[in-house]
Amino acid sequence: MTDFYTQLEEQLLVAGRRRESQSRAGLALAGRGRQVAGATALVAAIAAGVVIAAPGGGGAPPEQAPARAAPPPAAASPAPGSLRGIRVLVLDGTPRPGVARTVAGDLRRLQASIRGLRNAPGRAVQQTSVRYAPGRRAQARRVAAALGVADVGPASASAAIAGTVDVTVVVGTDVRRRPPVVPARPAATPATPVPARPGGAPVTPVPVRPGGAPVAPAPARPGAAPATPLPVRPGGAPVTPAAPAP
């Protein structure tokens, strides 16, 4: 007998697949609508794709620096080693502040166009990796060679949809063990600084009284449950809990 959990899982899978095929069909038309709300989410999706795509443990050890040299630049290419024209998103998968910024700075000095510097979601990433959007493998190899990164692979489908970056670098904790290719100085601001989300205090769900009766939440628009952006404290003003802690 299938239990409740299994039945529900099957329902969700069927529903998810149906939605997936619908959204694929409508992708060409959908365009704008989702882009607005999705800017951050997309970047995060790329990050997730990258993190997920990174081999769990089977990958080459980081010490095994650049496995292959960058392919010979095309006739019209700029000077060898230059990353001019390559749009790069740098995701920080390390707990140490400033590491990814340094990497971004290094890439900028090689004339890459840094399109953003964000935190990679999830846990600490150990191995630095380079992921490329469809058709951008050569660029990714050049970026990887500049950084001495061996792990190069295609990004997830989400990244392809984003279409705003060629290459995503997920900076892992191994990065500091490698001698920097270019002299490391404090990085300049990314080319397209994306304003930090104000506040971003995490999800504030409806408080539930210890007794169990839920405090009535703010009425949501019909059809909007997860759509209603979970309330976010504006400005991120460090809200020190007003009442002294018990």
Place this chain on the structure above:
Amino acid sequence: MDPTVQERSDEALLLAAQDDPEEFALFYRRHVRALAAYFWRRSRDAEVAADLTAETFAAALDGCRRFDPARGPAIGWLYGIAHRQLGRLARRGAVETRHRRRLGMSRLELHDEELERIEEDALREGPHARVLDELAGLPPDQRAAVEARVLHELDYSQIALATGASELVVRKRVSRGLSTLRDRLTREQS
């Protein structure tokens, strides 16, 4: 289970779920029993708990494209939806079905044995689950900080970056949250 799946964070699964329903199923499997148990403890009714669980996951699937890890951990997001479902139940006296309808999911009719199993699972959850209940009762900023630090093992600096608060403030939130939890749980035991 595939070890690489175990290692992946809830956030990574939810983000991947935006394109791949199988990823959502992994996220679901991780949390469905605890969520059903949570609902059972609130309602003391396995049928209601099952209904709430189904609607909550339908809403999560329906809305997972809007999940943004910068706003907080995935578990907080899921339980945020769960709280709203409880709120609607309290106001209307019935569990919502809107998200299931939107996704074409029918309401599951459960046999007694299936309902009993939900109840047994909920009872088995024990003290661990009580901590989660108490956690849900903390002020939102403390709750989010404790979840991020303890459940997700993020560094203070990472939480500070994600929430826009200073590291010092995050530390305070975590320590106050934990001390409140400790007080409440000790009080319950005595």
